[in-house]
Amino acid sequence: MPVSPTLVEADPLRRQDPELAEILLGELARQSTSLQLIAAENFSSRAVLAALGSPLANKYAEGYPGARHHGGCEIVDVAERLAVDRAKALFGAAHANVQSHSGSSAVLAAYAALLRPGDTVLALGLPHGGHLTHGSPANFSGRWFDFVGYGVDPESGLVDHDQVRALARGRRPKAIVCGSIAYPRHIDYAFFREVADEVGAYLIADAAHPIGLVAGGAAPNPVPYADVVCATTHKVLRGPRGGMLLCGSPELAERLDRAVFPFTQGGAQMNTIAAKAVAFGEAATPAFAVYAHQVVANARVLAAALAEQGLAVTTGGTDTHLITADPAPLGVDGRTARGRLAAAGLVLDSCALPHGDARGLRLGTAAVTTQGMGAAEMERIAVLLAEVLRGAQDRGRVREEVRELTGGFPPYPGGDGVGAAS
Numbered sequence: 001m002p003v004s005p006t007l008v009e010a011d012p013l014r015r016q017d018p019e020l021a022e023i024l025l026g027e028l029a030r031q032s033t034s035l036q037l038i039a040a041e042n043f044s045s046r047a048v049l050a051a052l053g054s055p056l057a058n059k060y061a062e063g064y065p066g067a068r069h070h071g072g073c074e075i076v077d078v079a080e081r082l083a084v085d086r087a088k089a090l091f092g093a094a095h096a097n098v099q100s101h102s103g104s105s106a107v108l109a110a111y112a113a114l115l116r117p118g119d120t121v122l123a124l125g126l127p128h129g130g131h132l133t134h135g136s137p138a139n140f141s142g143r144w145f146d147f148v149g150y151g152v153d154p155e156s157g158l159v160d161h162d163q164v165r166a167l168a169r170g171r172r173p174k175a176i177v178c179g180s181i182a183y184p185r186h187i188d189y190a191f192f193r194e195v196a197d198e199v200g201a202y203l204i205a206d207a208a209h210p211i212g213l214v215a216g217g218a219a220p221n222p223v224p225y226a227d228v229v230c231a232t233t234h235k236v237l238r239g240p241r242g243g244m245l246l247c248g249s250p251e252l253a254e255r256l257d258r259a260v261f262p263f264t265q266g267g268a269q270m271n272t273i274a275a276k277a278v279a280f281g282e283a284a285t286p287a288f289a290v291y292a293h294q295v296v297a298n299a300r301v302l303a304a305a306l307a308e309q310g311l312a313v314t315t316g317g318t319d320t321h322l323i324t325a326d327p328a329p330l331g332v333d334g335r336t337a338r339g340r341l342a343a344a345g346l347v348l349d350s351c352a353l354p355h356g357d358a359r360g361l362r363l364g365t366a367a368v369t370t371q372g373m374g375a376a377e378m379e380r381i382a383v384l385l386a387e388v389l390r391g392a393q394d395r396g397r398v399r400e401e402v403r404e405l406t407g408g409f410p411p412y413p414g415g416d417g418v419g420a421a422s
């Protein structure tokens with residue numbers, strides 16, 4: 001992206017450390033000139049980025065507002081209280097903890113609050129779309145707990161409710177986790193609550209992906225059903241990278257807070273917490289509700305257009321921002337497809353598929369919708385994507401078309417300096 005000399009001059013980072021500034025500008029250019037279709041990514045507002053880059057980053061604040069282990073916390077306490085109050089209001093929660101450094105840290109804290117090492121936990125298996133924190137042997141979850149995986153139906157791609165119930169009855173887990181990195185449909189939280197109650201298990205909803213849609217009224221809210229909701233504040237919610245915990249009743253509040261600090265984390269990142277407060281403020285506006293619904297509308301158009309192009313769209317479509325699809329009908333597997341698409345400027349992930357071992361593609365519409373793209377652009381993206389996979393058009397030409405398309409939808413209109421984003 002062209003960098004205006006005035007902004008560059010005015011930028012202290014550019015003056016002090018041009019080498020690093022160049023890297024930041026290069027990344028801004030990459031994000032602005034290619035299509036960000038990674039389902040977990042978005043463009044935070046200039047206000048969120050301003051809070052992230054603020055002097056609150058300097059402050060140590062172990063503990064919670066009014067009960068810190070450091071002096072001088074009177075201002076950051078106000079920021080954290082604001083973030084907590086906004087999160088509670090946004091999601092109808094009795095309690096919110098906004099200190100988790102990431103989605104994974106939030107899940108770790110939920111387990112720490114509710115479980116003991118060795119406890120049995122039922123969660124969506126990793127080959128079916130479970131997250132690393134849902135029992136991967138490479139993750140603390142798989143090492144410290146006895147995870148049992150449920151799956152999705154290989155034909156429909158939908159969560160196999162009969163299997164969930166049978167496994168819960170047979171294994172009597174201490175907790176059931178519902179949530180996924182790649183499930184395109186709404187999760188039936190009432191069903192999971194019923195099964196958890198039947199076997200006396202805690203219900204943990206890992207709503208990292210849909211929580212932004214929940215904020216905008218475009219997806220069901222897990223808070224009334226789950227004992228604990230874990231979430232990220234980036235993704236569709238469009239805030240800073242980070243995590244949070246929510247609960248519908250105040251009963252577990254103290255245990256959860258202690259599980260975050262001091263059990264699994266140290267000092268809170270007050271700049272990030274302030275940025276979370278900004279994002280919650282944005283998410284409470286009517287404009288964000290329009291955005292969240294547009295994210296889903298775009299995903300539905302994109303899913304239908306990909307199917308039209310011959311990709312096998314899992315579950316036949318989507319209820320959310322997220323689509324998974326098998327590119328095999330176009331003669332290419334998910335991993336190869338991801339590489340080819342990245343070279344053409346379409347950035348997305350590969351993912352597991354409900355049937356067999358082949359990898360598929362995972363796409364999301366949160367970022368392109370923030371840029372202002374709509375149905376016409378989704379159809380164009382599907383055509384470009386299929387052309388690349390079929391090898392029908394030379395990739396250089398598609399790369400140029402992607403540049404032209406993104407050029408009409410700058411993520412930070414009018415701003416091209418590091419940290420000057422909209």
Ligand SMILES: Cc1ncc(COP(=O)(O)O)c(C=O)c1O
Binds near residue numbers: 101105207208
């Ligand atoms: C369902 C789910 N849980 C947890 C996480 C972890 O979030 P983070 O990458 O912030 O640790 C993710 C991230 O994609 C996720 O999709």
